[in-house]
Amino acid sequence: MDSKTRKHLDNLRSEERELQNQAFFYILEATEKPVDWAYEVWDELVEGLGHKDNHVRAISAQILCNLAKSDPKNRMQKHFPALMAVTKDKRFVTARHCLQSIWRVGASGEKMQKVVVDAFADRFKDCESEKNCTLIRYDIIQGLRNLYDEVKDEKIKEKALELIETEEDLKYRKKYASVWK
Numbered sequence: 001m002d003s004k005t006r007k008h009l010d011n012l013r014s015e016e017r018e019l020q021n022q023a024f025f026y027i028l029e030a031t032e033k034p035v036d037w038a039y040e041v042w043d044e045l046v047e048g049l050g051h052k053d054n055h056v057r058a059i060s061a062q063i064l065c066n067l068a069k070s071d072p073k074n075r076m077q078k079h080f081p082a083l084m085a086v087t088k089d090k091r092f093v094t095a096r097h098c099l100q101s102i103w104r105v106g107a108s109g110e111k112m113q114k115v116v117v118d119a120f121a122d123r124f125k126d127c128e129s130e131k132n133c134t135l136i137r138y139d140i141i142q143g144l145r146n147l148y149d150e151v152k153d154e155k156i157k158e159k160a161l162e163l164i165e166t167e168e169d170l171k172y173r174k175k176y177a178s179v180w181k
Contacts, residue, residue, distance in 0.1 A: 038070035
């Protein structure tokens with residue numbers, strides 16, 4: 001890993017928000033394609049999922065999702081439950097940022113695709129009693145759409161449409177369905 005990338009990775013935990021944000025956007029862009037340094041930072045990002053600062057939790061989750069494409073050893077399989085736990089973070093904005101990124105894990109390969117689709121389906125069903133249920137469900141349907149657009153697997157579309165049909169409120173069913181039009 002080059003020194004510039006290492007510096008940005010170190011700045012992800014900065015208490016200076018501007019510095020942290022610059023580092024975050026740099027690393028997000030760097031991880032749009034597979035990188036050879038994923039395992040050099042993997043454990044610190046997994047640790048960041050439980051950090052006291054919700055910004056660090058959100059950043060760690062989003063970058064881990066991006067690094068799934070750089071994971072030939074399938075470490076994500078072991079750490080995926082910790083990532084999904086962030087979708088229930090006490091700070092909703094943190095949970096939402098994580099939820100909106102998880103589809104990228106599914107795009108990393110068939111094995112993780114199934115794990116993500118199943119996790120999304122479970123989360124869709126389990127969030128019914130949560131305060132922001134409709135936003136969570138919308139993000140899940142959008143995540144399934146993003147994953148479908150990336151991998152073109154009809155089973156993903158079928159699962160999304162099946163989930164939409166379980167929504168009892170017609171207003172929200174229409175809103176979720178609009179993602180697939």
